[in-house]
Amino acid sequence: MVDPAALRRHDLVYLSPEAWRDQVASVVDEVADWADLGRPAILRQRVCADPDGVVPLGLPLPPGMGRKRLTLSCSPAAVARVASPPSLRDARSSAPAGWRPVIEALLGADPSWRCFGSLAWQHVTRLSYLTDASDLDLLITCVSHAEATRVAAALGGIAAWAPMRLDAELVSEGGNAVQWREWLSDAPHLLVKTRSGPALVAREALFP
Known part of the structure; x- marks a missing residue:
């Protein structure tokens, strides 16, 4: 059970x-x-x-x-x-053709990233969830402050030319998550998603 x-x-x-x-x-x-x-x-x-x-x-x-x-x-x-949510590598077969260059670039940055949202649901159900307005939603586990910063910088470079909006959550080993654009800010406290709901967390407390 x-x-x-x-x-x-x-x-x-x-x-x-x-x-x-x-x-x-x-x-x-x-x-x-x-x-x-x-x-x-x-x-x-x-x-x-x-x-x-x-x-x-x-x-x-x-x-x-x-x-x-x-x-x-x-x-x-x-x-x-x-x-777990599907890996981006597995879900790319369910993505529209116009998304494929972005997905390949993301997999080139790190093939372990996972996805959620419309692409994930379309992949696991084989129903039509994606529309022209859909975001590409990513889940990226980060084990350190430095890795989170590296990942956010890589996402920023790809988002600059992607035809869809990239919506990525940087996830700590404890399961708390912050939006990658929020992490790129210089705010000392960040809006973090936890199992019990959103919370303001000190930047230095999220990743070691």
């Missing part, structure tokens, strides 16, 4: 079809076959209305299904498996 405390932001959460029908589909009929098709939900931030011990889930639907953002939950026993 999964430990909810061990899950990280952006983790993909797969339920068995039986558990999905029992705990989710009865509430949201339009995605009744979601788990049967091998599609996940995503870990979301816990809110006050969530009972203790549940796994809080979110499910953004594609434009063709109304672009709704569903708020769901399940018991830990209902989780069949958990997966």
Whole structure:
């Protein structure tokens, strides 16, 4: 059984079809076959209305299904498996042709980077999430202040010519994340995303 405390932001959460029908589909009929098709939900931030011990889930639907953002939950026993967001290397096959030069440049900077958002959802579900206005959302783990600065500089060079907006989160080993443009600022305190919500964190405390 999964430990909810061990899950990280952006983790993909797969339920068995039986558990999905029992705990989710009865509430949201339009995605009744979601788990049967091998599609996940995503870990979301816990809110006050969530009972203790549940796994809080979110499910953004594609434009063709109304672009709704569903708020769901399940018991830990209902989780069949958990997966990290897809690597950018794997998801590039689902990207539009116009994105490929940018993705190749990003992979050239570091092939380990992961993605979330529309590209990730299009890749894992095979549904049409991407539009002309979509951002390319990246997750980049950084182990040090110096690495975060190097990564942000590389992103800035690529963003200067990319046809889409690059939206990257620099993630600490503890799971806290800061936007790469925020990191490039000279602010002594940064707006950081944590599992419990946004918080202002001293710059020197985010990465060692």
